[in-house]
Amino acid sequence: MSENIRVRFAPSPTGYLHVGGARTALFNWLFARRHGGKFILRIEDTDQARNTDEAMKAIFEGLKWLGLDCDEGPETGGDYGPYYQSQRQDIYDAYMSKLEATGRVYTEENGAVRFKFSRIPIVIPDLVCGDVTFAATEEPDMTLRRPDGSYIFHFVNVVDDIEMRISHVFRGEDHLSNTWKHIDLYHAFGVEAPRFGHIPLLLNPSGSKMSKRDEGASIESYIQAGFHPNAVFNYLCLLGWTPKTEGELITSEQASQIFDISEIHHSNARFDMVKCKWLNQHYMRALDPDELDTFVRKVAQLALPTTHCDTKESALLWQLQQLNLTTVSPAVSSAAFQSVKEKVSLATEFAPWVHFFFRDDFLIDEEVRTKLTAIPQAASLLTALHHSLKNATTWDETNITTIVTEVAAEQKVKPGALMPLLRFSLSGQTRGPDVKIMMNILGQNSTTTRIERLITILS
């Protein structure tokens, strides 16, 4: 039985990989993995005018990024290809002939071919919504083929699902109202329809269907914003499904063990970028220093978008690229990222937190100058620190702490009074990593040089 389970994701390459589409793909993938079935990718590119190579690439890369591997598809091949609808014209022609033989179609004056609806009530047994009944239709007959010989979505979709032996069709609820047309077609072909399951829609924060303009609409935007795929995968699982796990965290392995289509919700869900980012922060923090370094470097290598350079995301990515990580040793960068990883939620947000680790000519914040002038003994304290640190024989976090504590005692101030001064010297900023960690990463030389620099500026 489970041998025969075959589901498919059938996007059209007319835009980007939409987050709603990705979620549909995700649920199909989970169903296939859960039941040992096949997950098939089919490109619905019958509308020549609207297809783009860019969109095609976004689909392949987006699915791979999310870890939704296809068992059959344009890139993987398979026994039921070709997997581009644009290459299946002969199959459609053959099916059209079958339909002509049944007398269920007729040709209009301009050459378009229409399908005669049976005009009887049709029940959709839906795995998510239950039985949905549509009364005998009064709509005009449906067009199947354009005068130029190309075919319409409803026709090719049904033909391909038959030909590719698709057992279950899980798609957005926006298709529910059209499904009776598909069932009518299956019956006309004398074929049993697959099992359907209509998944609730993904809504934008204002409550309407996610569209291209909405934040987070395309999967590419997550990649460029520095999201970790596991976080996006996890978040998508949570919209429309509640895995019966301890918390809300779930891996693709776990999800594909326990996914149950009958647990899919019936109501639409609004997309919450804040929660998605929270999950991302969680997943980034779970990475060890090497994994984090690898991840951030990978993000830094992404191409800047050529079309939307003015977005907040691309500005952050640009900043990350200005770090010139290729000139930085992984030992330094991994320690730097590690030191602030609980302060950011996206990989692209690291730059302002770590840039001073990689270059000496950072700017001093205005806020820092203001605070420094409010500390009368700043210069003398820094001079004392400089003296002791310069003479340090071992340079590690423990010893650094000891030295700072000693200087504080000598100067009759709390160690806490010295920390901001050191932070200002080393980073030019009022916020940042733990001071002793900063000093340790920078090393003795750079640390003392930077303190000297601030003393000079003060005098």
Place this chain on the structure above:
RNA sequence: GACCCCUUCGUCUAACGGUUAGGACACAUCCCUUUCACGGAUGCGAUGCGAGUUCGAUUCUCGCAGGGGUCGCCA
């Protein structure tokens, strides 16, 4: 307009017909703390409305309202 789906805190959601209606994100306050965070604690906050069934309704039924979707020679 016709048809279809849906309706629990701001958002995502949990709750055999019996719970002080639970959790997560967000928000607020406090603790921790050299900063920012992280972490911990507390707080704020919901069953759309109206009938009915029932000893008892978030849960079942109907009506209404609201939201979403579909009615293409787009997919």
